[in-house]
Every structure is written in structure tokens, then in C-alpha cells.
Amino acid sequence: MLNERLVTDVLLAALSSGGDFAEIFAEDTFNTSIKMVDGAIEQGVSGRDYGLGIRIFLGFKSVYAYTNDTSRDNLMKVALEAAAALKGTTHIKSIVLARECFHKHHPIMLNPNYVKEKDKVDVMKQAHHAASNYHEQISQVIINYLDKDQKVFIANSEGLMIEDRRVRTRLAINSIATKGNEKQSGFNGPGAHMGFEFFDHIDVREYAEDASRSGVTMVNADYAPSGKYPVIIENEFGGVIFHEACGHGLEATAVAKGASVFAGKIGEKVASDLVTAVDDGTIPNAWGSQNIDDEGAKTQRNVLIENGILKGYMIDKLNARRMGMDPTGNGRRQSYKFAPTSRMTNTFICAGTSTREEIISNTEHALYAKKLGGGSVNPATGEFNFAVAEGYIVRNGKIEKPVRGATLIGRGSDVLQKIDMVGSNLATGQGMCGSLSGSIPADVGQPTIRVSELTVGGRKEAE
Amino acid sequence: MDFKEFKELVFSAGKEQGLSDMEIYATRSKAFRVKAYQEDVDDYSLSVVQGIGFRGRYGQKVGYAYVETLDEDSVSFLIAKAKANAQIIDSDDEIEFFAGATNYPKIEAFNEILAELPTAEKIKSALDLEKYALAADERVSMVNWAATGYSEGEVYIANTKGLEQSFRSNGAYGIVSAVVQEGEQVKTGTRYFFGTDWSKFDAKYLAEEAVQEGISLLNAGTVKSKDYRILLRYDVARELLGTFASVFSAENVQKGLSLLANKLNTDIASPIVTLVDDPLLVHGGASAPFDGEGVATKTKKVIDSGKLTTYLHNLKTAKKDGVESTGNASRPSFKSTVSISPTNFFIQPGKKDFNELVRELDTGLIIISVQGTHSGADSVSGDFSLGAYGYLVEDGEISKPVDQITIAGNFFELLQNVEIIGSDLEFDVPGSFGSMGSPSLIIKSLAVSGD
Numbered sequence: 011m012l013n014e015r016l017v018t019d020v021l022l023a024a025l026s027s028g029g030d031f032a033e034i035f036a037e038d039t040f041n042t043s044i045k046m047v048d049g050a051i052e053q054g055v056s057g058r059d060y061g062l063g064i065r066i067f068l069g070f071k072s073v074y075a076y077t078n079d080t081s082r083d084n085l086m087k088v089a090l091e092a093a094a095a096l097k098g099t100t101h102i103k104s105i106v107l108a109r110e111c112f113h114k115h116h117p118i119m120l121n122p123n124y125v126k127e128k129d130k131v132d133v134m135k136q137a138h139h140a141a142s143n144y145h146e147q148i149s150q151v152i153i154n155y156l157d158k159d160q161k162v163f164i165a166n167s168e169g170l171m172i173e174d175r176r177v178r179t180r181l182a183i184n185s186i187a188t189k190g191n192e193k194q195s196g197f198n199g200p201g202a203h204m205g206f207e208f209f210d211h212i213d214v215r216e217y218a219e220d221a222s223r224s225g226v227t228m229v230n231a232d233y234a235p236s237g238k239y240p241v242i243i244e245n246e247f248g249g250v251i252f253h254e255a256c257g258h259g260l261e262a263t264a265v266a267k268g269a270s271v272f273a274g275k276i277g278e279k280v281a282s283d284l285v286t287a288v289d290d291g292t293i294p295n296a297w298g299s300q301n302i303d304d305e306g307a308k309t310q311r312n313v314l315i316e317n318g319i320l321k322g323y324m325i326d327k328l329n330a331r332r333m334g335m336d337p338t339g340n341g342r343r344q345s346y347k348f349a350p351t352s353r354m355t356n357t358f359i360c361a362g363t364s365t366r367e368e369i370i371s372n373t374e375h376a377l378y379a380k381k382l383g384g385g386s387v388n389p390a391t392g393e394f395n396f397a398v399a400e401g402y403i404v405r406n407g408k409i410e411k412p413v414r415g416a417t418l419i420g421r422g423s424d425v426l427q428k429i430d431m432v433g434s435n436l437a438t439g440q441g442m443c444g445s446l447s448g449s450i451p452a453d454v455g456q457p458t459i460r461v462s463e464l465t466v467g468g469r470k471e472a473e
Numbered sequence: 474m475d476f477k478e479f480k481e482l483v484f485s486a487g488k489e490q491g492l493s494d495m496e497i498y499a500t501r502s503k504a505f506r507v508k509a510y511q512e513d514v515d516d517y518s519l520s521v522v523q524g525i526g527f528r529g530r531y532g533q534k535v536g537y538a539y540v541e542t543l544d545e546d547s548v549s550f551l552i553a554k555a556k557a558n559a560q561i562i563d564s565d566d567e568i569e570f571f572a573g574a575t576n577y578p579k580i581e582a583f584n585e586i587l588a589e590l591p592t593a594e595k596i597k598s599a600l601d602l603e604k605y606a607l608a609a610d611e612r613v614s615m616v617n618w619a620a621t622g623y624s625e626g627e628v629y630i631a632n633t634k635g636l637e638q639s640f641r642s643n644g645a646y647g648i649v650s651a652v653v654q655e656g657e658q659v660k661t662g663t664r665y666f667f668g669t670d671w672s673k674f675d676a677k678y679l680a681e682e683a684v685q686e687g688i689s690l691l692n693a694g695t696v697k698s699k700d701y702r703i704l705l706r707y708d709v710a711r712e713l714l715g716t717f718a719s720v721f722s723a724e725n726v727q728k729g730l731s732l733l734a735n736k737l738n739t740d741i742a743s744p745i746v747t748l749v750d751d752p753l754l755v756h757g758g759a760s761a762p763f764d765g766e767g768v769a770t771k772t773k774k775v776i777d778s779g780k781l782t783t784y785l786h787n788l789k790t791a792k793k794d795g796v797e798s799t800g801n802a803s804r805p806s807f808k809s810t811v812s813i814s815p816t817n818f819f820i821q822p823g824k825k826d827f828n829e830l831v832r833e834l835d836t837g838l839i840i841i842s843v844q845g846t847h848s849g850a851d852s853v854s855g856d857f858s859l860g861a862y863g864y865l866v867e868d869g870e871i872s873k874p875v876d877q878i879t880i881a882g883n884f885f886e887l888l889q890n891v892e893i894i895g896s897d898l899e900f901d902v903p904g905s906f907g908s909m910g911s912p913s914l915i916i917k918s919l920a921v922s923g924d
Contacts, residue, residue, distance in 0.1 A: 041808075044558075044561065047564075047728065050563035050564045051561050051563045051564065052562070052563075052564040052566070053537065053558075053562075053810050054536055054557075054558030054559075054561050055538065055539070055558065055808070055809075055810060056537070056538045056554035056555075056557070056558060057538060057539040057540065057554075057808055058539070058540045058541065058547070058550055059541055060540070060541045060542050061522065061541060070515065071513065071514060071515060071517075072515070072516050072517070073517045073518070074516075074517070074518040074519075075518065075519045076520045076522065077520065077521055077522065078522050078524075078542055079521075079542075088521075091519065095514070095519075127557055128561065149729065150728070150729060150730070186730070186853065188729075191732065192854060193730075193732075193853045193854050194851070194853075194854060195851070195853060233881075234858075236698040236879070236920060236921070236922030237698050237924075238924060267615065267617065268614075269615060269617045269652060271659070347520070349518065383848040383849070384845075384847055384848035385845060385848055386845055386848070388844070390617060390652050390659060390661050391659050391660060391661060392659075393860070393877070395844045395845040395848075395849065395860030396845065396849070397845060397849040414856075415856050415858050415881065416858060417845060417849045417858035417859060417879045417881070419877060419878075420877070421877075465878070465879065465922060466879075466922060467849075467858045467859070467860070467878070467881055467922040468858060468879075468881055468920070468922060469856070469858065469882065469920045470920070471698065471699060471700075471920070
């Protein structure tokens with residue numbers, strides 16, 4: 011993407027005021043998004059993102075500058091402007107770049123850039139038909155198709171020079187069910203670090219029908235009762251509970267400065283014995299996987315919690331300095347417009363031994379959260395919240411009735427201790443995670459779990 | 474190459490390729506941010522970026538494409554992709570390209586003094602935010618955000634019908650978030666400033682307010698689950714308004730995604746509620762002379778004393794409804810297609826200040842923060858259930874801090890249940906969907922879940 015001579019010159023210019031590390035991240039990305047409403051294509055947008063970011067460290071300080079203009083003159087100017095933020099004397103005077111190659115773990119068979127628009131539309135039509143024909147209460151179906159082909163080039167003053175290409179494909183299905191004046195929506199958004207062949211691996215109809223089933227169930231449901239009671243959380247996207255309640259608190263961004271309830275607790279018991287949790291950026295073709303992170307380090311499998319004991323954090327290069335620990339391949343960013351920081355990749359609670367049926371039949375009274383929506387957390391206090399997109403009341407070991415409009419809140423450290431059953435049916439779901447370095451694709455996951463007590467917010471008084 | 478030259482190249486290449494109407498929507502922005510940590514600059518960021526959104530009509534349909542560089546490659550990419558995207562469109566929506574208005578409002582949104590504010594001053598302000606927060610109380614364990622920033626931007630729109638307009642704006646901000654601790658209890662308090670007049674920025678005041686809020690929440694507990702009379706502080710009220718602002722979009726109404734369909738000229742809110750969209754607001758964060766289609770903007774009441782008076786329109790939805798565009802076409806970024814959003818969107822203030830509202834509440838809950846509006850709120854049904862914290866009020870006095878609760882209700886019911894409106898109107902930092910403002914509001918009742 012850039013020639014070696016230019017890269018070396020820009021890195022040296024960036025270090026001219028005493029910086030002890032400099033990095034270039036260049037990106038050339040093609041994006042496609044197509045929107046279908048009620049079976050008719052309403053919008054198609056194609057775009058190309060192109061730009062470059064320069065990052066400089068001096069001890070714990072960091073400077074970041076980015077631009078779209080990658081001419082030599084401009085890059086040298088930007089590097090010097092960024093360097094001007096630091097005051098010191100140059101001590102790195104030469105850099106020898108060594109191109110690094112690696113085995114690609116995420117093969118792409120069919121780059122969506124070379125797939126005809128019509129074929130993409132056909133996949134959307136399949137989803138539309140399956141979703142809209144599911145039930146007479148489905149009043150509208152919105153399908154979004156997205157693909158992204160991101161080429162990155164990373165070089166730094168330690169001599170690293172590496173390139174990667176990430177292709178991601180996703181289909182988002184939103185089914186709206188109507189009953190009288192009421193509307194509820196059901197959602198599924200399967201995606202992968204894969205090309206267009208992704209659609210040979212999944213059954214689009216199944217996802218579409220399931221979104222409609224969820225919307226129809228909810229439009230016919232009563233409001234969830236408020237109060238504190240046990241909650242069973244289903245697998246797949248249910249894993250967003252770990253992502254919000256604990257994952258963000260295990261990112262070095264929060265830990266390095268002590269702004270996390272999990273800071274300084276390695277080796278301590280932070281969760282129930284049943285909990286083992288992992289962040290794994292190496293899973294072949296998974297949505298949150300990458301060969302290398304956005305600092306050029308190979309992604310890896312990081313055990314975060316093992317049998318309830320805190321084992322590790324997710325660490326980027328800058329926070330690794332502050333923490334005196336090694337980076338873990340978690341330095342990620344949305345694009346060249348963001349400096350990277352520690353972020354999750356594919357994060358999940360590992361499988362236990364109970365079956366879903368055992369968990370439900372052993373529960374006297376609980377909210378069964380079959381599908382969760384998104385959530386958020388304040389890492390400093392550990393207080394999280396997330397929405398239940400599809401819920402049911404479990405009574406005397408049986409699913410009694412669907413309920414809607416529930417929200418779950420709690421504290422991360424608390425909820426981890428209260429997990430008292432873990433299923434064997436580990437599965438993952440795809441999400442976009444928003445934080446300091448932008449919005450990035452991340453898988454969440456877990457088997458079915460039971461939490462002995464959570465605050466459930468609903469519109470009805472407790473039953 | 475500047476936007477104008479690039480536009481000429483694209484339009485002539487597009488014409489050769491059979492595109493009829495064409496439009497460029499381009500932005501250029503410059504930004505700076507500095508963050509302080511432990512009495513030193515911790516993080517420093519600067520950027521200059523641009524983006525060019527293009528749309529073109531091929532046959533009857535309009536396709537979109539965007540790029541970030543102004544070169545020959547980009548010209549051919551835009552034309553080829555917009556053409557390919559136009560060919561897959563099924564929708565029969567009529568897309569109009571606006572030829573330009575004879576008059577545009579004059580809006581001063583670029584402050585030259587602010588543009589010249591020295592970097593050293595912005596760095597000092599960030600350091601001050603941290604310093605004052607740390608000094609404010611011994612229970613401050615750390616300051617996890619002390620930052621200032623500046624950005625300026627230019628929007629340029631031009632099409633083959635003759636429209637050509639541009640607009641510049643700038644703004645600066647300061648933010649401070651303090652972590653306070655007492656025993657095992659940890660709380661945070663956050664305050665920020667946004668505006669074009671930096672002389673109004675007061676680091677000491679912001680830092681002390683943030684710390685005070687954190688401290689006031691220490692030893693918070695939950696409350697019994699039941700319905701409470703609620704005082705929504707101005708920042709929570711405007712966050713809810715922003716969460717549900719899309720219900721006023723004519724696009725959502727026409728698509729059956731807003732329960733405000735068929736409600737024009739009917740009472741949808743308490744008679745004391747007047748909701749205004751004012752793109753001409755002096756120093757407004759979302760003020761602009763033209764919208765995302767180049768239509769001249771104007772001020773209008775969306776709710777007038779409880780009555781719904783208009784939806785927010787762009788050219789396409791206005792044509793469908795047989796009305797004029799309200800100038801609310803929105804391009805959240807050069808990458809986006811034309812949609813609809815409010816500009817400076819606010820509930821008109823009443824007379825009582827916050828302390829009077831607390832007395833008027835008598836017994837109930839003050840909500841000073843909600844969490845999860847992106848997930849726990851359904852803009853179609855209006856239902857929301859959100860994490861929240863604040864204070865319990867008994868006999869007109871704050872009696873204790875409250876956390877680990879949720880508040881649940883429905884936006885449309887909430888509009889009907891506004892009992893008293895405060896005088897403390899404040900606007901949020903503008904986002905890509907406008908700038909929201911509200912005074913504090915007393916609401917008849919919301920369902921609260923706690924113990």
C-alpha cells in the first residue's frame with residue numbers, strides 16, 4: 011500500500027521530538043450496504059474509505075493524527091505536527107523494516123466485491139419471503155445486507171511491517187409484528203469474517219422465520235413484572251450479558267488506570283466456580299476474528315476467568331506499558347479515524363454440563379430471557395443494563411407465558427458470583443460493540459445460564 | 474483539487490455514462506482533542522479529513538456512492554457504483570433534486586475567536602479539569618476523563634439542477650468525569666461544556682459539579698418496586714426526547730413505523746407541552762441555513778400546546794403528503810443516504826427552577842441518569858425500560874440517593890403525563906441526528922423496579 015522508504019521517513023519524522031515508538035496504520039476499505047423494505051430495494055450505497063493514522067508514544071503518553079491525504083508532503087507534515095505535541099530529543103535515528111507474513115486463518119472464498127448486486131439482492135429476497143410469510147401479524151420486514159473488504163497496512167518503529175485483509179458479510183433481518191395499535195419487532199443479524207460464501211453456510215430462511223416468530227410472540231405478550239428474581243439467559247446473543255457486565259471491565263482501557271472493579275484482582279475469585287470465560291480472536295471465520303489485531307499483533311485465545319478465578323485481561327500495546335504486562339492481540343479500532351485500544355474479539359462463557367431442559371425444569375420461578383437486545387456498562391462502577399428482546403416467565407419448571415419490555419440491571423462483579431447453572435449448549439451471536447476506538451464487530455456467546463437473582467425492570471408491578 | 478473542481482469532473486464523467494441528475498454532498502473537518510491524566514497530557518489527537526457523497530439518477534432510480542479522496546480513481550468509482558446501485562432499486566419513491574432556494578437564512582456558526590484559540594489554552598483547560606476535580610473532595614479516587622476538544626467543519630452541496638451552497642461551523646467542548654469512592658462504594662459524576670464561546674467554559678465549576686454529583690450518590694440504595702411520581706432532570710428528559718425523536722419523522726409515519734400516523738392536529742401531549750424545531754437558533758449546535766437536500770431551513774412548532782402540528786419532512790415525504798418540505802432532510806454523514814432528522818429540537822421551558830420542581834414533586838423520584846436508551850427503548854411502540862439512578866424525594870426534600878433501579882413507561886403516555894415544566898432548558902452536544910434540548914419535567918407516574 012505504501013513504499014518502504016516513505017514509511018521509514020514518516021516514522022522517523024514522527025519520532026523527531028523524542029517519541030520512543032511510532033506506528034502507521036493505513037486502510038483501504040470497500041463497503042456495500044443494501045436496504046430492502048417490504049420486499050423492495052430502497053437503497054444501495056457503495057463506498058471506499060481511505061486514510062492513514064500515525065501514532066506516537068513517549069512513555070505512557072500517546073499522540074494520534076489521521077488524514078485522507080497520503081501524499082509524501084502531507085504525511086511528513088502530519089507526522090511533524092503530531093510530533094510537536096511531545097517535547098524531547100530524538101534518540102531513534104534509524105528503522106529497519108521487515109515484512110512479516112503469516113498463515114491466514116480465515117480463508118475468503120468469494121470476495122463480495124466480485125459478486126453481482128443481483129446475487130446479494132436474491133439472498134435478501136429469500137429472507138424477506140421467509141420472514142413476511144411466517145405469520146399474518148407480520149406487517150413489515152426490513153432487510154439490510156452489508157459487506158466490507160478492509161485492507162490494512164501496519165508498520166512501526168520496532169521494524170514491523172504487516173498487511174492483512176478482512177472481509178466481513180452480514181445480513182440483518184427485522185420483522186415487525188402488528189396487533190391493533192401495537193407493534194413489536196424481532197431481529198436476527200447473522201454475520202461472519204467470510205465472503206459471500208457465508209450464505210452457503212447458513213440457512214437464511216431459518217434466521218428470517220425466527221425473527222418473525224420472535225416479533226409475533228412479543229406482540230401477543232403481556233408486560234414483564236418488575237422486581238428481583240432469578241433469570242435464565244439463553245445461549246448465543248445471551249452472551250451479551252458477559253460482554254457488558256464483565257468484558258468491558260476486563261479491557262486494559264479500564265484496568266490500566268484502575269478504573270475497573272476487576273483491576274488488581276488477578277488470581278482472585280471473581281465469579282462462581284462454574285464460570286470459565288475466554289476471548290478468542292482466532293476462531294476461523296468468526297465475526298470478531300482477525301489474523302492480526304489493528305496494532306499488527308497476532309490475535310490469540312485469552313483465558314479471562316477459569317473456574318471463577320480471574321486469569322487475565324485484554325491488553326493493547328499502550329496499556330501494556332502502563333500495566334507492565336504483554337499485549338494480548340486485542341488492539342482494535344473501527345478505522346484509521348481511531349487510535350486502537352483494548353477491545354474484545356469473540357468473547358464467551360465456556361460450556362458447562364447442564365442441558366437447557368434441566369435448567370428450566372429445576373427452576374421454580376424466573377424470567378427466561380430467550381433473546382437479549384443490546385446493553386451498556388459503566389466500567390468504573392460495574393453497573394450494567396440490557397434489554398430483553400424476547401422473554402418468558404418460568405414457573406414450576408415450565409415456560410408459562412411470554413413477556414415483553416423487560417430490562418436487566420445489576421453489577422458485573424455481583425452477577426458473575428450469582429451464576430448457579432451453566433448449560434452445555436455454547437453458541438455465539440454477532441454484534442457491533444461501541445467504545446473508545448469506535449464500533450467494531452464482536453461475537454458474544456455462552457451456553458444457557460441461570461443467575462440466582464437480578465433486578466428485572468418492567469412496566470407491571472411484581473406478581 | 475477542491476470540491477468544486479472535483480464536482481465538475483464527476484458531473485461530466487457521469488453525463489457520459491448516462492446519469493441524468495447528479496449531486497455531491499461533501500464535508501471536510503478538522504478536529505483536535507487532548508486528554509489529561511495525572512497532571513500530564515495523556516492522549517492527544519488531531520485530524521483533517523474529508524468525504525464526498527454522491528448520488529445520481531440512472532433511468533428513474535437513484536444510486537449512492539462515497540469516497541474519501543479527490544482523484545480520478547474516485548471519479549470512476551462514484552459513477553460506476555452509483556449506476557450499479559441505481560439499477561437494483563425497486564422502490565417507486567420519487568426522488569427530487571432541489572434546484573436551490575432564492576433566499577437562505579443567515580447563520581453565524583463559525584466563531585473566528587474560537588478557531589484561533591491556542592493549543593496551549595486547550596491543554597491547560599484539560600489539565601485544569603483534572604486538577605479541580607482532584608482538589609474538590611478527598612473521596613475523589615481518580616479522574617477517568619478530563620479532556621477538551623475542538624472541531625470545525627465545512628459542508629458543500631451542489632447538483633446538476635443548479636444548487637450550490639456551503640456552510641462552515643465550529644465548536645469546542647470540555648468534559649470531566651470523576652470517580653469517587655467511600656469504602657467499597659464507587660460512583661461516578663460527569664459534566665461537560667459545549668459551545669462556540671470558550672469564555673463561558675469554567676473548568677472549576679464543571680469539575681466541582683461532577684464531583685458533587687458523584688458524592689451525592691454515595692451510599693445509594695434501591696427503592697421498593699412500584700409506580701412513582703417522577704422528576705426527570707433536564708438531561709434525562711432531552712435524552713428521552715432524542716431516543717424517540719424519530720416518531721416525528723414523516724418517513725416513519727408513511728412507512729407505518731410511527732404511532733403518530735393520523736394524529737396531525739390532535740392532542741398528543743399535555744397542553745403545557747410545546748415542542749420546537751429551530752435550525753436558526755443563535756449558537757445552536759445543529760443550526761444550519763440549508764438541510765441535507767439544500768432546502769432552506771425554517772423554525773416550526775411540532776407540538777403546539779399539546780397538539781401535533783406537523784411531521785418533519787424532506788422533499789420525498791413532503792411530495793407524498795402534498796405539503797412543503799420542512800427543511801429536515803438529513804445527511805448524518807457524507808456516507809449516508811438522505812433521511813430525516815430534527816435540528817435544534819426542544820421542549821419550551823416553563824417558569825419554575827429545579828429546586829421549585831423538587832418541592833412540587835413532594836414525594837417521588839428524581840431521575841438524573843438513564844442507561845441503555847439504545848437497547849431498552851422501542852421507538853416504534855414507544856415503550857422503554859431503562860437502568861436509572863437519582864434521588865428519593867420525601868415531603869419536598871431529597872432524602873436519599875437511589876441506584877440499581879429501572880424506570881419503565883411509554884413515550885406517548887409520558888408526553889400526555891407531563892405535569893410541570895421547569896425553566897432550566899439546556900441543549901445536548903449535537904450528534905448526527907440533531908441537538909436535543911429540554912427543561913426538567915415532572916411526570917405523573919412511571920413504573921420503577923428496585924427491590
